[in-house]
Amino acid sequence: MEIKHEWNQNGDTSDYGVSFSDAPELSVFISKNDVKIEKKLAKFERGGFFSSAIHRKIAEWLPLHNAFVLHSAVFDVDGTGIALAAHSGTGKTTHMLLWQKLIGDRLKIVNGDKPIVRFFDDEPETPYAYGTPWNGKEHLGCNMRTPLKHICFIERAENNSCVEMSKAEAADLLFNQVYMPKDPNAALNTLKLIDRLISCCKLWRIKCNMDINAAQTAYNKIFEVEKENETEIHLCNK
């Protein structure tokens, strides 16, 4: 009851519920001390420490199950997942909303802040990004997943551009946006998963202003690549 009360202050999480008859993969217990740790770790005054403590316990467990938390805004365009990563306050949400303005209902917001990215053994080259109740102060997102194909690092600039990045450059930026667990095995797996993620996705550096042209520039560049890939697959199937 306590959880429901606190979460409802932040946004409706009922979409993420599972039946109690299902055996849970993970059960977390939050002590008063866990909440105290969240208060200590918080960089600025805010609420939701109980919720943060639950998130931390899940984030610590995920890498032992081929998954991790990627601080980013993830959306789906016609079945293609795109992640916008940047430090808080750079304008991930603003840029994502510009894309929404540009392409309307074709865009579905999966998670505005902390999606879980997960790999499966039967699809080793497809990372899936998931909606979770931890989706930022605007609470943008829903209970869905998308195959993540593009990771874009956002920088504010006067002029808009979108260029491909090397894996090495992307890795440096990704380390700051991935939740790093304390457990040595989980940390090791996280490094392996980061390496896998950058091998499976196209990597972009987007310089953008607040204008709709920022979304248009990135969209044109990214979906040009999408089209090229489609042609390649078509030829291979012949």
Next chain:
Amino acid sequence: MKLKYTFVTNEVADKIVAVAVGEDLEKFGGFIKMNGTGAYIFNMLKNDVTEDEIVAAMLKDYEDVTEQEVRETVKEFTDKLKEADVLI
């Protein structure tokens, strides 16, 4: 000399990356990126070793290098680790 914190290492984007784990994660929240030689030295520094011991080990394992070259490499690398305050 020895690493001040407990690290795990793995290859990411063709480099070896080290991150601190356990309670040390709060003390060193960044990451260390290195090439194969750096990783060799880093691995030795998980135990308390002297510069001479690292140099001796490398001279056994690396071909076509002089002692002076190896010593300079070890010094350069350990200086960087000292600068980052991860060596004791």
